[in-house]
Amino acid sequence: MPFKIKIRNSSEIEVDEGNTILEAALDQGIDFPHGCRTGNCGACKSRKITGDIEMSPFSEFALDEDEESQGLILACRAVPWSDCEIEILSEEYNNQSVSNDIEIKSLEYKVENILKKTKDIYVLNLKIENEKSIEFKAGQYAELYIGNCKEKHFSMANSPKSSNLEFHIKTLSGGEVSNYVKNNLKIGENVKVKGPYGNAYLRDQHKGPIIAIAGGTGLAPILSIIKNSQEIEMKQPINIYYGAQSEKDLYCIEQFEEFSKNNKNLKFFPVVLDEPKNKIIRQGFVTDAIIQDINDFDGYKAYLAGPPKMVEVAEEILITKGIRKVDIHSDAFYTPYDEIKE
Template sequence: MDLIVRPLNRTLAVSPGANLLQLLREHNVPISYSCTAGRCGTCRCKVTRGHLLESGPEAQTFRVKEGQFALACMSVLTESCEIEVPEPDEIVIHPARVLKATVVAVEDMTHDIKRIVLRPARPLSFSPGQYAQLQFTPAHIRPYSMAGLASDEELEFHVRLVPGGRVSSYISSKVAVGHPVRVSGPLGTAYLREKHIGPMLCVAGGTGLAPILSIIRGAIRAGLVNPIYLYFGVRSPLDVYGENWLQDLAREYPNLSVQVIPASDATGLARRTGLVTDAIASDWGDGLKDFRAYLCGSPPMVEAASLLLEQRGIPPEHIYADAFYSSGT
């Protein structure tokens, strides 16, 4: 049977039962991957014809139909099919690692956001915009996005304290300088595409600013000159943080435009308010087709922004998003 790989237009002769990721690697087909265990999502591809069998992290096998996305590392070929691998020129490979790290700083950024800085025992390789799993104790594990770069000596994370949240409450009451942390990663597909030369739209909600900061810092480090438009949405002016970082980045990167938008503002200051999606809809018509978009925040915000940007002309494959879910916070 055959496997057709688009957009490379390659046809591979395969045997039933072959693992898709292993097969692609054996035939030197460029594809991103990291954990090889169905957790990071990096090796996602689209089935454009035929079917695959996919077993997720909980080993629940099901058939992926035409038009659905599948994780190559968890997929088995049972018949001839056709897949589409994303952006062959933007492949990233950071083999997943588990590192020991130590907390070196804990800072209050707002009334409910803390900045946690870790010093890992060994460097963690990742692309700007990715995240890692932090384990403070066997019972307190949670994914958080890096705000810095892999070249930094330290790892920076922003944590929102959720009332009653198991992990964030532990961080608030127990985590201090010297606390050991186990770091697993990298994870995520919303990483900076360095070969894209067009404009970039970045949308952050709350602590979703962390990976967006990483992406902007990565663009500067890579010497990019793309116009970057950042919309940073928060609940109120009390929830705004990192404006000094954004101002410094704008001075260093003249092509960066920053808008900080509280949903409401009772202070009377002359600041734009409302939803970030409404602001984007007001600022942009249907001329976004050459953009790449990076979204990070709550699932409702990410879903609404994704839908809007598709309507404004950005193809779904050029919208990169890792939503923040509240489970286990």
């Protein structure tokens, strides 16, 4: 028997026994804030008002003990066992928007180009014909339906002002979508794109300094954010830190170097773990470079995207050094290996 879940200030949904609130909400067309869907990122954090809800395993990084004791839940791990009422948290409380003010659309695009950038990263360019492209905010992501593969989330790397879409895809062992892109996807093939989603987007009204931290293909949403910030002529200091394993794993750095060349307030710092040949590139963890460079983050906005551990450590450092949690906008890129198993 399905349970009725009232979402305060939104609508009512039905959740079949054993299913999660987020799963049911998305199936029923509700624009519910979410990210990883596996209890790791905290993007779907909500407040339980009434009812009996059981939580499947989740990361303490996404929901800590204090928050859980206050009645907060993760909708992606919340399995109801009675009729319930919940409330989606406001941005002021938890860095999440109650609703997306851009309409979610599903449109067909064609593959315009597939570029191999490193040994395992491909840039996928899509174009649309005879329709207006999906609207989005810099830093958001979309669901891609490629071939017969299950849908997968990828962040837009292009500016919101561009009608063509750009996605950065890293090939993974056993990754259905990434290996299809590598081995089978053809120029001219149709790709369905549904979006936008995500709350780690550029806050263009912010006048204070900005720090952007990227790891791996987390560079994609950061690239979109920086492109947009330059188009709208944001004047504040912007520091960009990009971490990778080795110099060969860095890509698109020419674009960031061009940004910094044209804007004296923008600085770009590539950091790798292996010793680089180029002395301009720093060696070590990207988070260590940040600690060395900036002592006080009071008044900053931070945009983080990349591997979960990097995002988690960076958030802890930023908070320790004075940034407010509400001013951190993060998007952790979870692979199947990062997901919590039930």
